[in-house]
Amino acid sequence: MMAKLFRAVIMGPPGSGKGTISERIAQSFGLKHLSSGDFLRENIAADTEAGVLAKTYIERGLMVPDHVMTRLLLPRLEEMTRHSWLMDGFPCTLTQAKALNSTCDLDLVISLNIPYETLKDRLSDRWIHPGSGRVYNMGFNPPRVQGRDDLSGEPLIQHDNDQPEALVARLRHYKDVAKPVIDLYKSKGILHTFSGTETDKIWPYINSLLSTKIPSRPETDTQHIPLP
Ligand SMILES: Nc1ncnc2c1ncn2[C@@H]1O[C@H](COP(=O)(O)OP(=O)(O)OP(=O)(O)O)[C@@H](O)[C@H]1O
Numbered sequence: 600m601m602a603k604l605f606r607a608v609i610m611g612p613p614g615s616g617k618g619t620i621s622e623r624i625a626q627s628f629g630l631k632h633l634s635s636g637d638f639l640r641e642n643i644a645a646d647t648e649a650g651v652l653a654k655t656y657i658e659r660g661l662m663v664p665d666h667v668m669t670r671l672l673l674p675r676l677e678e679m680t681r682h683s684w685l686m687d688g689f690p691c692t693l694t695q696a697k698a699l700n701s702t703c704d705l706d707l708v709i710s711l712n713i714p715y716e717t718l719k720d721r722l723s724d725r726w727i728h729p730g731s732g733r734v735y736n737m738g739f740n741p742p743r744v745q746g747r748d749d750l751s752g753e754p755l756i757q758h759d760n761d762q763p764e765a766l767v768a769r770l771r772h773y774k775d776v777a778k779p780v781i782d783l784y785k786s787k788g789i790l791h792t793f794s795g796t797e798t799d800k801i802w803p804y805i806n807s808l809l810s811t812k813i814p815s816r817p818e819t820d821t822q823h824i825p826l827p
Pocket residue numbers: 611612613614617618635636637639656657660661662663664668688689690691692695732
């Protein structure tokens with residue numbers, strides 16, 4: 600059991616490696632990796648009222664409105680009083696960040712700062728297993744069988760909005776909405792920014808930062824567990 604509960608958020612533009620790094624953190628430090636995208640997909644699959652609503656936005660390549668996100672996520676976080684977690688994909692906006700603030704005290708925020716050319720290259724080569732949200736990259740972490748998810752064997756797909764034509768608008772939007780969130784966490788003294796073009800080079804810095812903040816690693820809690 601961890602001595603003290605630890606709550607962290609990872610932020611960054613599309614393709615910056617949030618999901619990839621979150622998995623490593625979950626494996627190394629035993630935090631639960633919570634992903635807003637996974638949580639939305641679960642709600643969509645379960646046909647919940649919020650899931651049906653969220654789907655109409657996601658299908659159009661739009662962000663889900665703040666009130667839908669907070670209504671979905673905050674009650675689940677409130678249930679996790681006995682767990683340490685790392686949240687990936689939430690908060691995205693200042694409204695979401697303020698709502699999260701009223702629910703819990705964050706210990707740390709990781710912000711990934713990755714050059715545009717790198718994001719473009721990675722995303723144009725990102726393949727996704729739509730059922731689980733597992734991601735692959737044909738150069739960096741290819742699936743064992745080309746075009747197939749490692750666990751289910753189901754086909755992988757690419758998202759239109761990962762292609763360069765959509766990326767510029769997505770990045771501009773990310774910068775606009777994320778800036779006040781980053782400023783908020785900076786003013787609280789909990790923001791740690793990591794820059795670079797390769798996850799494998801950034802990872803040791805994140806690893807050593809977290810090693811100073813999370814002394815022990817529980818033997819349980821080692822898997823990626825999407826929100827229930
Ligand atoms: N915090 C959030 N606020 C609003 N919409 C969200 C949020 N998190 C996820 N979404 C919606 O769910 C979709 C899927 O999210 P997910 O994080 O899996 O993928 P993504 O958009 O490809 O992000 P990234 O490229 O950064 O991994 C998003 O495109 C967006 O429409």
